[in-house]
């Protein structure tokens with residue numbers, strides 16, 4: 001068995017026992033595939049982790065940057081109370097359209113709002129609305145802008161909020177200080193910002209699974 005077959009088998013085992021069949025989420029995956037969206041959504045165990053983190057936060061307001069087909073959005077929004085709110089920022093109108101259908105099928109259209117456009121343009125507009133602080137921010141869009149997204153997350157949260165940055169390993173290239181790749185440079189800048197910012201306490205974890213070798217960073221906003 002190859003390494004990746006082993007990771008698949010273990011993820012299948014965890015999924016079968018910890019995130020059992022869910023027709024709504026499976027339909028979201030199916031429809032995203034049928035619409036040719038890139039296979040870049042979190043896995044079921046990762047989605048469940050997002051869900052549990054949102055519950056642990058007692059989250060009432062969640063911000064997501066990078067919706068794709070709404071798979072992670074559904075996991076996160078399911079942790080919200082009926083009067084909670086999730087705003088998800090997505091550049092691609094096509095992705096947003098698929099996500100809108102998936103979110104409606106999940107019965108979450110009353111709590112989820114997708115805003116279409118470049119996140120760096122949507123974020124100042126969002127800040128102008130003076131929203132209640134977001135209890136959790138999930139950053140999962142264009143990796144080159146990760147440090148800007150962490151800065152915006154800091155502006156839009158308060159003490160105790162949780163910021164999650166997805167896909168921070170970049171196949172291991174994150175450790176390469178000489179890399180000129182924009183995704184690596186953006187991710188390194190975000191990690192170094194989290195490490196040096198006086199109002200953030202963070203860590204990053206490497207993972208393996210059915211979507212390969214990857215990882216995520218977690219940061220708590222301090223007072």
Ligand SMILES: C[S@@+](CC[C@H](N)C(=O)[O-])C[C@H]1O[C@@H](n2cnc3c(N)ncnc32)[C@H](O)[C@@H]1O
Nearest residue numbers: 040041042066068071072090091118119141142
């Ligand atoms: C990795 S996918 C998101 C996956 C999703 N969070 C999930 O796990 O189900 C990244 C998404 O970010 C979007 N994106 C890329 N650049 C963006 C930008 N500048 N502003 C907003 N969204 C962007 C892409 O179109 C894509 O849908």
Ligand SMILES: [Mg+2]
Nearest residue numbers: 040140166167
């Ligand atoms: Mg991701």
